[in-house]
Amino acid sequence: MPELIAPIAGxxxxxxxxxxDKVELDDEVVILEALKMETPIYCEESGTITEIKxxxxxxxxxxDVLVVFx
Amino acid sequence: xxxxxxxxxxxxxxxIIGVFLVMFLLQVLTQLSTRVIDAVENRCKGADADQPVAxxxx
Amino acid sequence: xxxxxxxLIFSSGLVSLTGGNLVMWLISFVLLYLAxxxxxxxxxxxxxxxxxxxxxxxxxxxxxxxxxxxxxxxxYGIELDIIPPxxxxxxxxxxxxxxxxxxxxxxxxxxxAQAGLYVTFFAAVLFGFDLQEAASIAIIGGADGPTTxxxxxxxxxxxLGATAVSAYAYMALVPIIQPPVMKLLTTDHERQxxxxxxxxxxxxxRVCFPIVTAMTIMLVVPPAAPLISMLMLxxxxxxxGVVERLTKASSNELMNIVTIFLGLSVGxxxxxxxxxxxxxxFIFFLGLFAFVISTxxxxxxxxxxxxxxKDKINPLIGAAGVSAVPMAARCVHKVGSExxxxxxxxxxxxxxxxxxVIGTVVAAAILLKNLG
Numbered sequence: 001m002p003e004l005i006a007p008i009a010g011x012x013x014x015x016x017x018x019x020x021d022k023v024e025l026d027d028e029v030v031i032l033e034a035l036k037m038e039t040p041i042y043c044e045e046s047g048t049i050t051e052i053k054x055x056x057x058x059x060x061x062x063x064d065v066l067v068v069f070x
Numbered sequence: 071x072x073x074x075x076x077x078x079x080x081x082x083x084x085x086i087i088g089v090f091l092v093m094f095l096l097q098v099l100t101q102l103s104t105r106v107i108d109a110v111e112n113r114c115k116g117a118d119a120d121q122p123v124a125x126x127x128x
Numbered sequence: 129x130x131x132x133x134x135x136l137i138f139s140s141g142l143v144s145l146t147g148g149n150l151v152m153w154l155i156s157f158v159l160l161y162l163a164x165x166x167x168x169x170x171x172x173x174x175x176x177x178x179x180x181x182x183x184x185x186x187x188x189x190x191x192x193x194x195x196x197x198x199x200x201x202x203x204y205g206i207e208l209d210i211i212p213p214x215x216x217x218x219x220x221x222x223x224x225x226x227x228x229x230x231x232x233x234x235x236x237x238x239x240x241a242q243a244g245l246y247v248t249f250f251a252a253v254l255f256g257f258d259l260q261e262a263a264s265i266a267i268i269g270g271a272d273g274p275t276t277x278x279x280x281x282x283x284x285x286x287x288l289g290a291t292a293v294s295a296y297a298y299m300a301l302v303p304i305i306q307p308p309v310m311k312l313l314t315t316d317h318e319r320q321x322x323x324x325x326x327x328x329x330x331x332x333x334r335v336c337f338p339i340v341t342a343m344t345i346m347l348v349v350p351p352a353a354p355l356i357s358m359l360m361l362x363x364x365x366x367x368x369g370v371v372e373r374l375t376k377a378s379s380n381e382l383m384n385i386v387t388i389f390l391g392l393s394v395g396x397x398x399x400x401x402x403x404x405x406x407x408x409x410f411i412f413f414l415g416l417f418a419f420v421i422s423t424x425x426x427x428x429x430x431x432x433x434x435x436x437x438k439d440k441i442n443p444l445i446g447a448a449g450v451s452a453v454p455m456a457a458r459c460v461h462k463v464g465s466e467x468x469x470x471x472x473x474x475x476x477x478x479x480x481x482x483x484x485v486i487g488t489v490v491a492a493a494i495l496l497k498n499l500g
Contacts, residue, residue: 035458037461037474039472062475081263084498093486095348103333103337
């Protein structure tokens, strides 16, 4: 199942989707905060969210899985 | 006050060349030390991985 | 009775006020407003603004050599070169050289942006400044407050207020200054380049870097020693992981304390007579020019390097060679994401950004060697 991976390290600022949402390529899924800057993370492909692996306030590293979708 | 143009040119050129040379030197040394450390760490990791399996190797 | 009153009036500063003082009060109030209400770099702007205010209240002798309170801060902190290196200690304790170590080529991008400094130097000389003054103006383009203050206090101390305020002001304005330059000098296609994943950097490599850098720079360019030694020591504190108390003190308590004295002293050099002359306008103009040229130089360097690279770099990160950390890196990320949403340039831009800090120190040291 495709996953959305954190491209940079940071803190999860806002989660813009819920399990079951349909997302398209380039949709904003999550906003990370890195170096005091809001960094929106966009979808790499279309699908439906099956699992959200982080919650707001979590610290993530580059490579961590943020969201799983199928 | 007369501008000493030869000095200006000297500062300008020695400055640009100087900055590039120093940063390039630093780049080379960083790459070198990084490769050395990579090699050392891989060898250590390799040796550690081999230990439990066949300590008599190498 | 009347004599006592007369005495009070004439010993007060009120009678010694000049028109210039009043103008400086106005400037101070504007800066206080920007700092407090608009929260524009308040950590520096507030003490600077207050310094300006108090030094333009006559007869206080706050800046009187050997006597004034603020003079002591200025003399021991700035003239004796203690404050800028201490700020660098704190900076080093906060900086992450990881993206740089992962891609050491970015050191050349840091160098490229600094080349822009020398163009500004040339321009300043053309404007009529003498060589020492021109150097102090040029270093504004390094986008590095402490280095600007360090160099200016040594080469052209009468310009300290103007160059320092310029440097900090334009650093805050990076999000406005850089994007037009970036869009002008890069093609849409170039801005969309996605860069290869950065290789992981081990702890040993992170510990080795500050040591190698300190030794190299200090051996090759000794005048850089006060700044680079502190920068690398702070970084070594952080990367070693074994002196967390020292790392914390450097990046928090020490930084904060030193910033107070820095801001106040720099502001207090801005007396009406030093600040209110046409040279200052030129300095503000050249400061802006310096930022633009350094951004352009970094971008051009990146494009040049791309001619020889198999894994292309996104030329936008060249603009981050202007060492306003992390403002320039954030700016590069924003412009990059406008071209390609799924391109996350922030960490890639941090490489040249931190390289630029080292580069500015080297550039300043070379200027000092030639003109000091």
